[in-house]
Amino acid sequence: MGANHDHDPYAATRPHGRALRLGIGGPVGSGKTALTAALCRALRDELDLAVVTNDIYTTEDADFLRREAVLSDDRITAVRTGACPHTAIRDDISANLDACEALQERHPGLDLIIVESGGDNLTALFSQGLADRQIFVLDVAGGDDVPRKGGLGVAAADLLVINKTDLAPLVGSDLAMMGRDAGKVRGGKPVVFSSLRERPGADEVAAWIRGVLHDLAHEHGEHEHEHGRERERAAAS
Amino acid sequence: MRASLLLLADSRLPAGGHAHSGGLEPAVAAGAVRDVPALADFLRGRLATSGLVAAALAAAACAHAARGGGAWAALDAETDARTPSPAQRAASRAQGRSLLRVARTAWASPALDALAGTPGGPHHPAVLGAAAAAMGAAPREAAEITAYMAVTGPASAGIRLLGLDPLAVNRALAVLAADVDAVAAEAAGFADGPWAELPAASAPLLDLYAERHLRTDLRLFES
Ligand SMILES: Nc1nc2c(ncn2[C@@H]2O[C@H](COP(=O)(O)OP(=O)(O)OP(=O)(O)O)[C@@H](O)[C@H]2O)c(=O)[nH]1
Ligand SMILES: [Mg+2]
Numbered sequence: 228m229g230a231n232h233d234h235d236p237y238a239a240t241r242p243h244g245r246a247l248r249l250g251i252g253g254p255v256g257s258g259k260t261a262l263t264a265a266l267c268r269a270l271r272d273e274l275d276l277a278v279v280t281n282d283i284y285t286t287e288d289a290d291f292l293r294r295e296a297v298l299s300d301d302r303i304t305a306v307r308t309g310a311c312p313h314t315a316i317r318d319d320i321s322a323n324l325d326a327c328e329a330l331q332e333r334h335p336g337l338d339l340i341i342v343e344s345g346g347d348n349l350t351a352l353f354s355q356g357l358a359d360r361q362i363f364v365l366d367v368a369g370g371d372d373v374p375r376k377g378g379l380g381v382a383a384a385d386l387l388v389i390n391k392t393d394l395a396p397l398v399g400s401d402l403a404m405m406g407r408d409a410g411k412v413r414g415g416k417p418v419v420f421s422s423l424r425e426r427p428g429a430d431e432v433a434a435w436i437r438g439v440l441h442d443l444a445h446e447h448g449e450h451e452h453e454h455g456r457e458r459e460r461a462a463a464s
Numbered sequence: 465m466r467a468s469l470l471l472l473a474d475s476r477l478p479a480g481g482h483a484h485s486g487g488l489e490p491a492v493a494a495g496a497v498r499d500v501p502a503l504a505d506f507l508r509g510r511l512a513t514s515g516l517v518a519a520a521l522a523a524a525a526c527a528h529a530a531r532g533g534g535a536w537a538a539l540d541a542e543t544d545a546r547t548p549s550p551a552q553r554a555a556s557r558a559q560g561r562s563l564l565r566v567a568r569t570a571w572a573s574p575a576l577d578a579l580a581g582t583p584g585g586p587h588h589p590a591v592l593g594a595a596a597a598a599m600g601a602a603p604r605e606a607a608e609i610t611a612y613m614a615v616t617g618p619a620s621a622g623i624r625l626l627g628l629d630p631l632a633v634n635r636a637l638a639v640l641a642a643d644v645d646a647v648a649a650e651a652a653g654f655a656d657g658p659w660a661e662l663p664a665a666s667a668p669l670l671d672l673y674a675e676r677h678l679r680t681d682l683r684l685f686e687s
């Protein structure tokens with residue numbers, strides 16, 4: 228499971244490998260922290276969870292998550308990004324890896340670590356060495372032409388979340404067009420609409436994560452099965 | 465210089481350096497650095513103090529690693545003794561951990577493996593020295609890279625924090641280059657001597673800035 232195990236000292240600590248690392252990126256204020264909080268509430272009873280925030284200037288996102296008490300304090304870590312949020316998730320992921328590894332050491336049974344990126348532009352993309360899967364969050368009020376403009380985050384994320392649909396009538400954004408444009412640049416990868424204000428549960432995103440974890444566990448199971456069969460064949464010959 | 469050494473000195477090395485300002489952010493916050501001349505003074509002071517100490521530690525680490533480099537606890541203690549600010553110790557260990565991760569994925573070395581056992585993570589100069597040794601470099605080269613990074617890191621933080629003209633900052637670094645070489649040569653002279661006699665130049669204001677930085681609400685850099 229995961230994309231890049233070369234520098235991962237935890238690959239063998241759990242039967243299903245280390246925690247899945249899920250990146251959440253997107254422009255400033257699009258709802259990344261709100262989504263992170265919603266996912267923690269939705270998943271914390273079924274999954275062993277932790278969060279890393281990449282704040283631009285303060286520890287505001289981490290503080291918000293602590294205040295909302297979505298997870299215990301020792302499951303939330305903030306890293307600083309030296310004025311370059313995309314560097315910390317893409318070019319030099321070491322502070323984030325350090326934070327993930329420290330969390331994993333403290334909670335060896337972790338299933339999922341959510342890494343929230345600092346608010347950035349449309350070219351932001353998580354490194355495969357940091358995130359196994361990534362979600363990009365757009366804000367309806369940021370302009371309904373954003374999906375058409377594409378950009379690495381919009382095009383390449385495993386899931387695109389178009390958030391704040393409640394604001395669409397107020398700002399005159401055409402949701403159907405946003406969905407169509409996103410579909411064109413994303414080659415069939417999923418898009419969901421959300422209003423975390425009106426439906427704070429983030430049900431569809433939580434369901435997508437459950438699906439990812441289920442698929443990975445299944446893949447891993449088959450792997451184990453094959454290894455077992457190889458061992459049997461080797462023993463028989 | 466061998467290409468591997470250039471990789472080690474490259475600011476694009478994914479070893480966490482981009483989130484550390486080497487004390488420049490608190491200096492800017494205190495109003496001590498606002499322009500390129502003040503930045504150049506800051507860099508000269510840093511080079512002569514923590515730059516020299518780090519370069520000598522890296523040279524000693526390189527020599528130690530070249531001899532097999534099993535036991536690191538004594539050099540770790542010597543580094544702590546020369547780093548009075550707990551904030552700077554933590555920053556050095558954080559960068560050491562990150563550099564160790566990068567170095568061990570790229571260059572195989574028992575000395576680097578041994579450093580992984582350091583409680584809290586190894587100090588940055590020790591890893592730099594051991595990584596240089598892993599590619600067959602001499603202590604002098606480890607000192608050069610360390611002295612060079614002691615000024616280039618804060619210089620690029622200055623560009624980001626103050627919007628300084630990158631060409632003017634680069635010229636200031638070019639002017640400083642001879643001093644960087646001289647500090648590296650001096651530091652390399654300590655590579656094979658007793659560790660207790662490694663230089664211990666101190667910069668109390670940098671120590672104070674580092675401590676104050678930790679208690680600041682708004683900050684972009686880890687240190
Ligand atoms: N109307 C509306 N507001 C929302 C919605 N989701 C989030 N918000 C609000 O949008 C603002 C920004 O949300 P955050 O979750 O902090 O956004 P973010 O992407 O984490 O922001 P940065 O981390 O600063 O980049 C907050 O005031 C949220 O309450 C939504 O669906 N509808
Ligand atoms: Mg946020």
